[in-house]
Amino acid sequence: MGIFGRRIDIKNATKTTYSDEDLRKLDLNYRNKFQIDREKRIYTPFRKEMPRAWQSQVRDMAFEQILDDRIFSFRHLLVIPNPYGASVQTAMLLFNTPKEYRVRYRILGKTEGTDFVGETRMTTRHRVPIMGLYKGYTNKLILELIDSAGEVYQRRDLRIYTRDIPLGQQNIVTKVEHSESSCFPFILVNGFRFKPVVFDQNGEVRYSLQIKTDQTGMIPLENGRFLYVDATVNCMAADGSIRACRYHEMDYMGRVYQTYVLDYPVGRYAAQNGDSLFLLTASEKGYADDCIIELDRNTGQIRKKCLLQDLLGDKYRIEGNWIVASGMQYVQGQLILTMRRYHTVLSIDWEKQSVNWALAPESIWRGTVLADKLLKSVDREKMDGYMPESPNIQVQEDGSLKLRLYCIQNKGNVPAEGAESDDDSRIDFYNIDPVRKSFQKERSIAVVKSQRDAGCFYRQESDRILSLSGMLMRRSDNLKACIEELDGQTGRMINRLRLCKRYRSAWEFKPDIEAYSVPLEHDLDAVKGTIAPPALYKSVNGETLPEAVAEKLKKRYFGNIRVSDTLFLFAFCPGTVQNVYLIGETQSYVQCFEGLETRPRKESFCMALDQLELGEYQVYVEFDNQIYHLKNEIRVERSQQE
Incomplete structure (x- = not known):
């Protein structure tokens, strides 16, 4: 009708x-x-x-x-x-x-x-x-x-x-090859150096987001929402790199449901189960993505933590970035973690903090705690999918899983026995029986050779594959990535979009229009978490700050100064500012930016104000080794409502 x-x-x-x-x-x-x-x-x-x-x-x-x-x-x-x-x-x-x-x-x-x-x-x-x-x-x-x-x-x-969108989000699709109506009509592309956009089957941009972010960008969650990295609030990491510390839980209309201010690094992958948010972070200084935390979405507090070293052993823990995760999903009480470096798909029982099973070449985990967790082939075939990306998972009525696994097919830095790099990548179709600890490979579909940032989706009703290649192995100025729709049996190419820019990830664009039509509730606690306060500033040998120079510090060097809730925000070119001081009568603080990696453009940084002692603070900036006094002050007072 x-x-x-x-x-x-x-x-x-x-x-x-x-x-x-x-x-x-x-x-x-x-x-x-x-x-x-x-x-x-x-x-x-x-x-x-x-x-x-x-x-x-x-x-x-x-x-x-x-x-x-x-x-x-x-x-x-x-x-x-x-x-x-x-x-x-x-x-x-x-x-x-x-x-x-x-x-x-x-x-x-x-x-x-x-x-x-x-x-x-x-x-x-x-x-x-x-x-x-x-x-x-x-x-x-x-x-x-x-x-x-x-x-x-x-x-x-x-x-x-x-009206038109920014130039950086235009002219990304360089060629459209279209033969049949698509089963995946709208695809969201999370760019590597461009903000997220949605393409239809003709390569037309049908949605775009204009909030500044970093190379992680958008991480999909449940119910038409996503986690978005806010690159307007950063801090200096222990190694001198610039790290975002504010993350928004948003919908595609641009509404922010909750904001998380996190004082620890967060990886590119996240998973959700109701009020729990699972994030990859670092176990300690110098490491990356080797710890999974469960974050309470209602409070922003960490409920539980799992060190991957406890599950995998320390055979490969010889460098900081030793995990190299390529995907994480929550499926019926288990976290499915994909580790590209070790050619492994791992099922973790989150409540028991133990490994259910692992799909991987036997030689990779021989002699380790994972050896008896490896799935056995029903057909006595070896697992030969190398450098897997995040799988497309479908749960069956009997509890078994169907995995569609995009494999880069390079032997990698930790090669399995007999592994060789192939000329093509491929998508493997697996049946996983968690009870019998077995797997069966149904078929493999050859796809264009990728280097990284790949994935796939499968539509069973139409037997179509959506092959996502975010970074092709053989690239040119007009072809760096592609999106292909393939026949699920033969691999025949049906539709293809060629892109001139790399992307981090992509998925079907399915906004929850009905949920977006409901107004947000009034929630004063929508901003959760905080970061560490600036360090106490103590004079050396009784000497205080050097005398400030007479001239003003121009906004083009240190500008966009504002206060957002409990954060003091400002922007400067990394490498030009050494310290920011808050000088009070009884207590003083300093935020150090020495050793920060240099960049040609201004970036926004923050200082936490909620843990300062009561008092009035004058703001000083050490720029190019000279002290400048800003005209405005910051006062921290006891609440008048007490």
Whole structure:
């Protein structure tokens, strides 16, 4: 019915559009709801920046007030482009109806098979998240009201213009090879040196995110959400590198549900089980990704920790980056960890902190604690998939697993006995029986040779494979990565997108439109965690700071200064600032940036203020070995609400 059949049109339908300035004025009415009653309060003339998680809540409060006013209807609705300031290819529709209806919309694609369809919940207060819009284009939408019986009550057309996206997210697809309608119509690509974008089967960008991030970018979670690395808040790691320390749990509309401020390094892979978030981190200084932690999403606290050395032994623990993980997933009480260097897929019983089974060449773990955990082949074939990437996993009714494993097929730095590098990569289809500790390889499909950052998805109904090659072995200026749709039996190439830029990861784009249509709850604890405070500053031989120079420190050298909740944020070119001092009457602090790796562009760094002693602090910056005094101060006072 409706979009898919009979139409009930509304003629002379209209719309109103709110600008960013209109929305910011509405937001001002709700900012005072985010005054947190803490033991200490921070006051400063420096610019205040509301955390993005609170900004999302404020914006939803403004939307709810618009719906309370009951000004807009289905005939005359409100259109808000880029409602959360995160993606120019999104919009929000707001209106009321006298009875409860669902809203179904279709973004008309430029060719067959590229329409984007979304549907909201039953309600009289309609917040319709619009996604799938073309960039720099006047998009045509068809909207329908659906009653409780599934019948179309009303229908109307709508046009929404979307402005262009940044140049770094354009012209990534250099060639499209298309023979049949795709079973994977929208693919999200998490770029290596570009922010995430979504391509349709024609290579058109249908979604993009404009929040600054690092090379990790986006990590998919459950329910249409993802973990996003915020590269605007960094600290100096122990080895002098720049490490992000703020992570947002977001949806594709750009709403931030929770923000985690983490004082430890986090790897590229994460997994979720309800309120638990599993992250890879370092066991100690000098190591990387050799420890798994379970983070409580409600508190930001670590529930449990698992050192991989305890599970694997110390045979290979001879250097800092000894794990080289290539994927992590949570499946029915077990964590599936893929270790590319050791050609291994590992199942970990998280509650017992033990290994269930391992799919790997026998020679890799011979004589170790994993030797008796290796799966045995039903057909007495050896496991010959080398350098595996994150598998596509399907759980069967009997508890067995079907693994589709993308194998790079290089012998690697830790070669198995008899291993040789192949000219092609391949996707292996495995059946895993955890009870009998056995595996059976069904078939292998040869794919284009990759070097790293690969993966695959499988659609059983249509027997199609989505092969993801984020970094090809044989690259050129116009071809560095590709996305291929293949026949699941023969490997015949059906559709292909050629990309001129590398990407870290990719997956099917499946936003939860119904969940996005529900407003966020008011949550003052949406920002969780903190980082270590700056070190106490003690004078040497009774000498205090050298006298500050008379001239001001220009903003182009040390700028974008602001305070966000309990973090003091600022930006400078790494290598130019040695220290930032907070000098008080009774106590002083210093944040050291000596030894920081140099970069040509400014990066944003932070200092924690929530653990400072009460008092007023003058801010000094040691830039190119000269001391500069900033004009504004920071005061830490006892809360007036006590």
